[in-house]
Amino acid sequence: MILAIDIGGTKTLVAPCDDAGNPLEELRFPTPQKYVDFKKQLADTVASLTSDFTVVVAAVPGRLDRGNGLAIAFGNLPWRNVPIQSDIAKITGKKVYIENDANLAGLSEANRIAPLPHRALYITISTGIGTGIITDGRLDPDFLDSEGGNMLFEHNGKLELWEKFASGKAIVAKYGKRASELEDPSAWKEIAKWFAIGIVNLTSVLEPDIIIIGGGVGTHYKKYEHYLKQYISDLTPALADIPKMVPATAPEEAVIFGCAELAKQQHASHS
Numbered sequence: 664m665i666l667a668i669d670i671g672g673t674k675t676l677v678a679p680c681d682d683a684g685n686p687l688e689e690l691r692f693p694t695p696q697k698y699v700d701f702k703k704q705l706a707d708t709v710a711s712l713t714s715d716f717t718v719v720v721a722a723v724p725g726r727l728d729r730g731n732g733l734a735i736a737f738g739n740l741p742w743r744n745v746p747i748q749s750d751i752a753k754i755t756g757k758k759v760y761i762e763n764d765a766n767l768a769g770l771s772e773a774n775r776i777a778p779l780p781h782r783a784l785y786i787t788i789s790t791g792i793g794t795g796i797i798t799d800g801r802l803d804p805d806f807l808d809s810e811g812g813n814m815l816f817e818h819n820g821k822l823e824l825w826e827k828f829a830s831g832k833a834i835v836a837k838y839g840k841r842a843s844e845l846e847d848p849s850a851w852k853e854i855a856k857w858f859a860i861g862i863v864n865l866t867s868v869l870e871p872d873i874i875i876i877g878g879g880v881g882t883h884y885k886k887y888e889h890y891l892k893q894y895i896s897d898l899t900p901a902l903a904d905i906p907k908m909v910p911a912t913a914p915e916e917a918v919i920f921g922c923a924e925l926a927k928q929q930h931a932s933h934s
Contacts, residue, residue, distance in 0.1 A: 666716035667679075667719075668719065669764065670694060670724060672738060672740055673739075674692065675691065677690045679712055692704050698742045706754045709754055716757065718760070719757050721759060721760070722762060722764040722918045722922060723763060723764060724739070724765075732747065733748075739790055747761055760926065762802070763807070765793030767921030767922055768795060769783065769787075769795025769877075770801070770802055770924050771913070771920035772877060772917055773800060774800050779799065783875060786811065786877070789830070791832065792830050792878075796809055796871075829860070838850055846886075858894075859891055859898055862874065863898045863903075867899075870906075873906055873907045877914040888910075
């Protein structure tokens with residue numbers, strides 16, 4: 664049994680799961696801005712669980728020092744250089760694995776594709792933009808800290824991070840609506856162009872066999888699929904291939920399923 668902890672910029676999900684990643688119960692709480700408050704809230708939540716578990720996988724929205732169990736930066740949270748692995752181990756009393764949330768989502772989604780692709784590029788478009796690169800069904804050790812959302816582009820006359828103008832947060836800033844509320848085709852056409860600019864650059868370098876679009880904005884893939892594929896076709900250089908592109912099969916649960924997949928792979932490698 665696995666305890667999956669999905670630490671988000673706005674909310675945290677704590678879910679004991681079976682070995683396939685199916686939650687047995689789900690408890691959520693708003694992610695505090697102060698790390699000390701997070702630890703207390705997490706401890707209270709874990710204490711209230713009714714399901715047993717033997718191992719913990721924590722999904723972190725930022726950069727990790729895996730060797731020392733540290734979360735160096737947390738994206739939209741102000742925490743820096745916190746000993747997240749040992750702190751969660753103290754709270755749960757179990758072995759803890761930590762991994763980037765986009766990596767875990769990509770790990771789950773890539774392993775749902777048959778035949779298994781050699782290289783899958785998972786792009787989560789939510790509050791920000793995250794990327795996960797999966798090679799032969801496993802996290803690629805050469806790209807564990809890939810942050811595609813931090814690519815720089817010229818936008819409106821100045822250099823900006825890709826996620827600053829092509830994320831869910833950017834959609835709200837531009838249109839005053841969340842992706843779930845936005846129905847205007849002309850708006851989605853413009854948004855698709857923002858997405859395509861980053862995707863074409865990523866595929867030109869990484870040469871994935873398949874691109875998987877996930878995250879909160881990924882759940883609305885059908886609203887912009889046509890525009891996105893057309894822009895990618897128009898923008899892709901002649902010397903680069905255009906990989907297959909699909910929406911995530913379980914965008915809302917991908918991180919939790921990824922926690923289970925990582926736990927399974929870790930168990931297999933140590934047995």
